[in-house]
Amino acid sequence: MLESVLASGGLVLLRDSVEWEGRSLLKALIKKSVLCGEQVHILGCEVSEEEFRDGFDVSINSQLVYHDLFRDPLNWSKTGEALPEGALGALRAMYRRTDPGPVIIALDSLSWLLLHLPCTTLCQTLHTLSQQDTCSGDSSPVKRVCVLGLLHEELHGPGPMGALSSLAQTEVTLSGTASQTSAHILYRRPRQRPTHKIQWFSILPDFSVDLQGGPPLESQPHPDPDTPLVDPTTHLTFNLRLSKKEKEAKDSLTLPFQFSSEKQQALLCPGSGQATSHIFYEPDAYDDPDQEDPDDDLDI
Amino acid sequence: MASVGPCGTGTGTTGSVAAAASKNNVTSFQRRGPRASSSDSGGSRLVSIAGTRPSVRNGQLLVSTGLPALDQLLGGGLAVGTVLLIEEDKYNIYSPLLFKYFLAEGIINGHTLLVASAKEEPEKILQELPAPLLDDNCKKEFDEDIYNDKTPESNIKMKIAWRYQLLPKMEAGPVSSSRFGHYYDVSKKMPQELIEASKWHGFFLPKKISSTLNIEPCSLTHGYIKLLQFIQKIIYEEGFDGSNPQKKQKNILRIGIQNLGSPLWGDDVCCTENCDNSHNLTKFLYILRGLLRTSLSACIITMPTHLIQNKAIIARITNLSDTVVHLESFIGSEREANPLYKDYHGLIHIRQIPRLNNLICDVSDVKDLAFKLKRKLFTIEVGCGVGHCLRNWLLSHLPSADGTKHILDSWGHREQKGPGWHTAAPEYQ
Numbered sequence A: 001m002l003e004s005v006l007a008s009g010g011l012v013l014l015r016d017s018v019e020w021e022g023r024s025l026l027k028a029l030i031k032k033s034v035l036c037g038e039q040v041h042i043l044g045c046e047v048s049e050e051e052f053r054d055g056f057d058v059s060i061n062s063q064l065v066y067h068d069l070f071r072d073p074l075n076w077s078k079t080g081e082a083l084p085e086g087a088l089g090a091l092r093a094m095y096r097r098t099d100p101g102p103v104i105i106a107l108d109s110l111s112w113l114l115l116h117l118p119c120t121t122l123c124q125t126l127h128t129l130s131q132q133d134t135c136s137g138d139s140s141p142v143k144r145v146c147v148l149g150l151l152h153e154e155l156h157g158p159g160p161m162g163a164l165s166s167l168a169q170t171e172v173t174l175s176g177t178a179s180q181t182s183a184h185i186l187y188r189r190p191r192q193r194p195t196h197k198i199q200w201f202s203i204l205p206d207f208s209v210d211l212q213g214g215p216p217l218e219s220q221p222h223p224d225p226d227t228p229l230v231d232p233t234t235h236l237t238f239n240l241r242l243s244k245k246e247k248e249a250k251d252s253l254t255l256p257f258q259f260s261s262e263k264q265q266a267l268l269c270p271g272s273g274q275a276t277s278h279i280f281y282e283p284d285a286y287d288d289p290d291q292e293d294p295d296d297d298l299d300i
Numbered sequence B: 001m002a003s004v005g006p007c008g009t010g011t012g013t014t015g016s017v018a019a020a021a022s023k024n025n026v027t028s029f030q031r032r033g034p035r036a037s038s039s040d041s042g043g044s045r046l047v048s049i050a051g052t053r054p055s056v057r058n059g060q061l062l063v064s065t066g067l068p069a070l071d072q073l074l075g076g077g078l079a080v081g082t083v084l085l086i087e088e089d090k091y092n093i094y095s096p097l098l099f100k101y102f103l104a105e106g107i108i109n110g111h112t113l114l115v116a117s118a119k120e121e122p123e124k125i126l127q128e129l130p131a132p133l134l135d136d137n138c139k140k141e142f143d144e145d146i147y148n149d150k151t152p153e154s155n156i157k158m159k160i161a162w163r164y165q166l167l168p169k170m171e172a173g174p175v176s177s178s179r180f181g182h183y184y185d186v187s188k189k190m191p192q193e194l195i196e197a198s199k200w201h202g203f204f205l206p207k208k209i210s211s212t213l214n215i216e217p218c219s220l221t222h223g224y225i226k227l228l229q230f231i232q233k234i235i236y237e238e239g240f241d242g243s244n245p246q247k248k249q250k251n252i253l254r255i256g257i258q259n260l261g262s263p264l265w266g267d268d269v270c271c272t273e274n275c276d277n278s279h280n281l282t283k284f285l286y287i288l289r290g291l292l293r294t295s296l297s298a299c300i301i302t303m304p305t306h307l308i309q310n311k312a313i314i315a316r317i318t319n320l321s322d323t324v325v326h327l328e329s330f331i332g333s334e335r336e337a338n339p340l341y342k343d344y345h346g347l348i349h350i351r352q353i354p355r356l357n358n359l360i361c362d363v364s365d366v367k368d369l370a371f372k373l374k375r376k377l378f379t380i381e382v383g384c385g386v387g388h389c390l391r392n393w394l395l396s397h398l399p400s401a402d403g404t405k406h407i408l409d410s411w412g413h414r415e416q417k418g419p420g421w422h423t424a425a426p427e428y429q
Helices: A023-035 A049-053 A058-063 A086-095 A110-116 A119-130 A158-167 A244-251 A261-268 B014-023 B068-073 B095-109 B122-127 B135-149 B162-166 B192-197 B222-237 B280-293 B311-320 B386-397 B401-411
Strands: A010-016 A039-044 A064-068 A103-108 A145-152 A170-176 A181-187 A195-203 A209-212 B052-054 B061-063 B083-087 B112-117 B130-132 B184-189 B200-204 B253-257 B297-303 B323-329 B346-352 B369-373 B378-382
Touching: A010 A023, A010 A119, A010 A158, A023 A039, A023 A058, A023 A103, A023 A145, A023 A195, A023 A209, A039 A049, A039 A086, A049 A064, A058 A064, A086 A110, A086 A119, A110 A119, A110 A145, A110 A158, A119 A145, A119 A158, A145 A158, B068 B378, B083 B095, B083 B280, B095 B112, B095 B122, B095 B130, B095 B184, B095 B192, B095 B253, B095 B297, B095 B323, B095 B378, B112 B122, B112 B222, B122 B200, B200 B222, B222 B253, B222 B280, B280 B297, B280 B311
Parallel strands: A010 A145, A010 A170, A039 A064, A039 A103, A103 A145, B083 B297, B083 B323, B112 B200, B112 B253, B253 B297
Antiparallel strands: A170 A181, A181 A195, A195 A209, B052 B061, B130 B184, B323 B346, B346 B369, B369 B378
16 A cells, blocks of 8 residues: 555655656655654655645645755855865765654655665665664663655666665655556565555645555557467367277386386296397407406517 | 685585595594594594584585575585675565575584674564574464465376485474584574573664764775674674684674665765765675675675666676676566466576685576565575476366366475475476
């Protein structure tokens, strides 16, 4: 289910493209999490804060914790508002947070971070962020952390995409037909086979998700009527089936290497008119009649 | 290199080696000093370490990989001082199993373990090791597994290729710790007391490297340097390289490194095609092999080579490792729907077997190997050769039940010889 994408925690990748944009789905998932009472932190890099908050109503907006990296990413204005250490520092600050309860960290967008930070550093930071619930040996209640990252597929090569996919617990890839959007959800659980699901949906103006069934089935291709189905068992040069008589004859045949009692008798008493085979051997001039002594032909 | 036995005898088993040595011992000169082992009569000193055995081909000291079928494919086992590289499958489901089998085998044999990972804590990895199958449970488990797999037509005796029935059955039993390879039950965890009784060292990268933002650039990735230093320290302190003379009882160090080369180790070989430090991984393997060759240790490394973009690096890594095994799972690939592969979960390719003190290596004849993860066991089978494919195609395309039986009579059936191995016996009419 699309809503339960965030339930399992870990790193969730939301892969979108130019045709199928993912920010509305991201905002819809954020809205749903806030309504469920979870804490949501947003690291905004690509769009301004006003644009991001646009469309949410006041109650939701007041509960979002927004870290703005868009206005002043390199901290040139030197005011206290901007994040002092840049993107990496912001991520690490979130890691050191010790609030109990489940936390959703939404990264808008992960592509921006991937382009501005080295891939390995980003992978390591995301891994420590998303594994926060399992470590920490103190007796605090299990804090489930879910890192939701928006990733623009076309901006990156197969290398970084593969690296992030291998770290992610869930991947949602957006695609669709002309009229509807679909989300292909791939769940990667640690020691189990991955499962995937396709969900058709649309996002309503107030950022709630409307789940739909699939597109109408006319789009399936018809089998080509021109090429007839070929039956490979016709016109064979060998026999695939045996008649009953042939089968009986086959079963009663004694095979050459099977030692039955008749054969034993035949070998033990070679007489009684049976043509036994003899071997006639005429030694050559060079043949050695004595098997034991190899030097017999030397004249010493 | 830890090699065992007199060089150049070339005889078969160790029994005959010892016998030959004793036959030559007709001299009146007696060796003074303590004898290393009582079994041998002074001709050669066999190193008797628990869980090892000399290879029957070249006397190399071997340890078991934890999977007896894999041991057979590798020519008896993994040689001490070498690296076993497992190229991971795409979703990393089956390669951790081989990793855990290796470590579990070390615990059963009493070897020292060194577990290094950047993803999971070593304690967690050790908690999830499979439980060993012991004598009393084994027969029951295997019969149950075999029974579930037996298809109804396999009860027909073979009439033409009857000699295959005379083949000795593969050993189906696991058993006491004096055996070389053991069987493990994947559905159960190793008992806690065995883990606590074992000696292990863990290396978890995020803990060893504090988040320092200013790391001076050096020729090797910081994480790799730390790992190499850690391994070197353990080898030196515990005397695996013979440096500590007080150590009387020799033991093997089993090193397991998980997900080497992934971005979590700080290496960007998986992220970019033309990375700046493209020699990190190859240098690491080179230095690691140097450490292993001078000590009594064996190493297993799992590496996500499907993420490495530069194929030349994969070739270099293969050359720098000793034994390379590639797991290819069918999940998500087009082969999953292929009816030929429906019984299996993936293919296993033995990419390289080392030639240690030898001119030729012990490559097995079978090339089509497939693996299957049953509920309790990971089995490797002779999978999908031409005979099998053709048989299955004919079976699926015959319309009548009589025809089916006829084909089975002439093609024979696949016998279950044991949990680790199948022999395929196609009969030809």
